[in-house]
Amino acid sequence: MIKRLLLGSVLALLMAACGDFPGGKATISGYVVDMKAGEPVVGSTVTVLRTGVSTTTDENGFYSVKVRPGRHTLVFQKEGYATSRVEGLMTFGPETHYSTIQRPLFDPAVPADPPRLWVQLPDWYEPGDEVTVTVSGQVRNAIANSFVFLDVAIGQQGGSSGYLNGFVRHERVFNFDGSEVQVTLSTEGYSDVVPVYTVAYDANNNRTEVIRYLYRQPDADAAAPAQPANLSGEAVTFGDIAVFGTMSVPSITAQGVVTALKTRDLDTLQSMAKELSAARGNVGLMGSELRKAISWVDLSFSYDPSAPAPEAFEIFRKRADEEDFAKIARIAAGDALQDEEAGLYAFRDASPGVQPGVLLTYRVDAVNGEARASSDTFNLTPLPPFYVEALSPADNVTGVDLAPGYVISVENSADVNFLAAIVLDRVQSDGFDVEYFSPIFVVPGSDGAFHPFNGFEGIPHGVVEIDGGYGLTGAILQPFHAYDWTPFAVTASLNAEGTAIEAVSIGADFFNLWGPFAVEDGPFNTFVTGAGGSQ
Known part of the structure; x- marks a missing residue:
């Protein structure tokens, strides 16, 4: 009663x-x-x-x-x-x-x-x-x-x-x-x-x-919480561009590829290859149907561990085209906790309204009953989709040099690009494996074609990291051999001080190197090497 x-x-x-x-x-x-x-x-x-x-x-x-x-x-x-x-x-x-x-x-x-x-x-x-x-x-x-x-x-x-x-x-x-x-x-x-x-x-x-x-009446006598501090975040844009991963071919994931490689599951690899080919046939690379993206923001903030513990945090957001903040979530303090001793907390905003190119401003309130304390505001802008195309070696070509250079074309670069090439040994008698993983090149952001080995003619295929740069090894691809290769391509914007990444846009990351994320992405090209020498 x-x-x-x-x-x-x-x-x-x-x-x-x-x-x-x-x-x-x-x-x-x-x-x-x-x-x-x-x-x-x-x-x-x-x-x-x-x-x-x-x-x-x-x-x-x-x-x-x-x-x-x-x-x-x-x-x-x-x-x-x-x-x-x-x-x-x-x-x-x-x-x-x-x-x-x-x-x-x-x-x-x-x-x-x-x-x-x-x-x-x-x-x-x-x-x-x-x-x-x-x-x-x-x-x-x-x-x-x-x-x-x-x-x-x-x-x-x-x-x-x-x-x-x-x-x-x-x-x-x-x-x-x-x-x-x-x-x-x-x-x-x-x-x-x-x-x-x-x-x-x-x-x-x-x-x-x-x-x-x-329903419940809030506790009017709850201790006043402290102000959340150090609110910061990183916006992530994931471009569904030339995607042959979990967004467009649900049965194919990076983990599935790796598992099939390790277990030498030929049937699974062949099935994946057929699905990838079908996906390529349905949509053109860089076509308008593929220019799609998902975006979210990962927030982090701190709370004084010695202050009265809040029961929850409420997350508020305002877009540049909005006048007022809107509450987008309430999360129990325990659900947001990342490090109890340091008082570190986090939240992921994947709610509607997060949109590439739109400035977002956030605020976090610590809540105890009817008492609350607000953080300072923090703002960032999610990047547009980062479009990536694997140019060379092109898809389904033969007679490729045993030490090919890998050429990537990118669009919508931000402040800095992270680029690499990954080569998979296809179905071979000596097993299935990642044949080659280039260094991750960090270059100033610019659109257009990028050749990671410009200036090196006929270089060996393998590259190893050494003090002060990279050294070249004698490893090359096998002749008359089938390979798949995919680029790794991420662009990022920096904060005003240039000291930290504020937003990233992932164009190609089939092996989830930048993750952990929910999806893996990236175009794959298949090629066959020749006998050796330039083709």
Whole structure:
């Protein structure tokens, strides 16, 4: 009974806050992107059901609608795209931020009807409680469609990516078929109203998200936290350019290649080669269809270990084209902790709105009950996609010199480029291995063709690092031998002092050398050597 009365008090306060601004109207705004950390969906129609209110997203995927305070259902629709639907979105105060994902339809012939979800969870919680969320669902057309994925997250939206959701407290259910499932999540780090996000995708990429809220009055007597310090970050842009990795050929990953090489799994390597060839045949190198990118920001900050421990940190972000900060996440202090003794914390922002070329400003608040302390602000700009083409040896050429030079063409260079060449010995009697890995050359950023061995004629293939530079070995490729080669190419921008990397754009990194990241990328060329000498 006491909990019911307290819950009523909390709801009354919330509704009062919702209506306590001019006109009694609330604004819901946010961004629509095509995947986690993806690109804007332009021209999507955003409809607030049962209100007659609608709008469309602009060139940044941004939308804004004015509604009456309360709970709302929003539907996002665009021709050629799956439908995204969010139910139970509550307005808090005059501004409520909500962003979502809207993917292209997998099969345009199948109706773009989002699935239905039924979600049950308690209304009330105490900090540290484990909350059980019960979910069931139904696709709109069970004959032509099915569920593929379910995610339940607390405090911030989750998703299928393990890396991009590395700081999200969530549970993923990959075998969800609509039957009732239960997911248990901890409320540690929360002390007031906390959203629980339940999202499911069907096989046609339609998406339904149901938001429910757990309620509790925050602790008014909590000790005031200290100010977070040393806020910094690094923006990462990953170009899906000439990609034959996990983004465009899901079955092929760097780890899979390495495992196949080590185990001499000929069948797997041949299967990968066929898929790579098929991918090359579907899209042209450097073609417009491949000029796609995902972007995220890795933040780091410190907190005085001797100060009162915060229960959570709240992350705020403002784009250059926005006037005010918007809260993008709340994360329990324990979930963000990297080094307890040093008081180091981290957070990954892969939420919609992170966009190449757009200045982002961040702030972190330490929170204890109703008390909070804000960090200084920090800003950076994610880089545009770094486009990479492997020019020479070209793909499917024969008679290549036994000590070839490897030529790479790059576009959208920043302050400094990191470039290298990696050669794989194809299916050979002496086994499978990385035949050659050049040094990683660090050069001032400039676009165009880069030849790592300019000035060296007929040099041996192998290069070893020595004091003061590089020494040349006598190793060369085998004659009449088949090889694959791929460039490693990353560009980076430096901070104003030139002392640290502020943003990177990864153009080719099939072996995840710059990682750890969620995907591996890079064009591969196949060539066959000749008898020896220049060809």
